Amino acid sequence: LGGLVTAELLSAALGNEHQITLVAPNRMFTFYPGLVQLAFGAYTIEDVRFDLQARLSELKIHFVQGNVTGIDGYDCTVDITGDDYNGTMGYDFLVLATGPKLAIDRVPGFFENSHHLLGVNPALRFGQAVQDFKGGNIVLGLCPDAKLPVAVCETAFALANRFEMEMAAEDVNIRVIFPDSLESAFGGAQFSAQLEKAFSKHGINVLYDIPISEVTPSEVDSSKGHRIGYDYADAYAAISGPRDVQDSGSRR
Numbered sequence: 001l002g003g004l005v006t007a008e009l010l011s012a013a014l015g016n017e018h019q020i021t022l023v024a025p026n027r028m029f030t031f032y033p034g035l036v037q038l039a040f041g042a043y044t045i046e047d048v049r050f051d052l053q054a055r056l057s058e059l060k061i062h063f064v065q066g067n068v069t070g071i072d073g074y075d076c077t078v079d080i081t082g083d084d085y086n087g088t089m090g091y092d093f094l095v096l097a098t099g100p101k102l103a104i105d106r107v108p109g110f111f112e113n114s115h116h117l118l119g120v121n122p123a124l125r126f127g128q129a130v131q132d133f134k135g136g137n138i139v140l141g142l143c144p145d146a147k148l149p150v151a152v153c154e155t156a157f158a159l160a161n162r163f164e165m166e167m168a169a170e171d172v173n174i175r176v177i178f179p180d181s182l183e184s185a186f187g188g189a190q191f192s193a194q195l196e197k198a199f200s201k202h203g204i205n206v207l208y209d210i211p212i213s214e215v216t217p218s219e220v221d222s223s224k225g226h227r228i229g230y231d232y233a234d235a236y237a238a239i240s241g242p243r244d245v246q247d248s249g250s251r252r
């Protein structure tokens, strides 16, 4: 995202005597912030994914599909490995926008047992699971050291809208869990009171101080001993374990 925006802005600002090259391993660009809307049917795949090469060639930006495997800051070269290009490319200016590295392996069972929004296909699978959901306990969580509370909250509100009637009838229960406080999830931002109010208004239960350590086929476990059940069946899952879990949002 950062690399693409930078390339587009540079292309608008610089004259034709400059050559801009964007290197990325995937030819298809996915706009991650649109994946919640994709899962809930507000966006189509075409709204959130497009062909980088086609877009960049319109802007006269050279696209190279490949991985940067080395950088030589003295000779001003990068090593690239890929189908399009295999070798060393010189540069005058280098912009690095390699993004975050996921640490999903720190939470065993994450990929096997939970839905997530880390790509178009997982988002579509999640959307299908929402459509198929017949009632019960939904748990959304932010893993320890994760930096994306907005997508978690956005998804919780989208689910609350989708299941508004079922929640009123107590057929669906939504819990959102954070590893620490709401303030620390948002990097110290001072709007937790408003956010808590919004969660409460939508009947979403918010649980704090639950650092997720594992996702099993039936529950989310924390390193502090919590075991929070979730299900796709008709029954509510119980919260059990050595520690009691305090709900801070309104309970319905």
Ligand SMILES: Cc1cc2nc3c(=O)[nH]c(=O)nc-3n(C[C@H](O)[C@H](O)[C@H](O)COP(=O)(O)OP(=O)(O)OC[C@H]3O[C@@H](n4cnc5c(N)ncnc54)[C@H](O)[C@@H]3O)c2cc1C
Binding pocket: 001, 002, 003, 023, 024, 025, 026, 031, 032, 033, 034, 035, 036, 066, 067, 068, 069, 097, 098, 099, 100, 117, 118, 119, 148, 150, 151
């Ligand atoms: C479901 C979801 C919702 C989100 N919602 C929001 C939101 O509402 N607002 C918001 O601000 N953010 C949101 N985000 C986060 C946002 O998508 C990321 O912060 C943003 O994509 C990070 O941009 P980036 O350029 O740093 O990294 P990325 O977009 O991850 O781009 C990094 C690129 O570098 C490439 N790369 C890595 N290593 C190499 C290498 N060695 N050689 C070549 N290429 C390499 C990667 O393949 C990737 O294409 C959301 C994310 C998700 C998953």
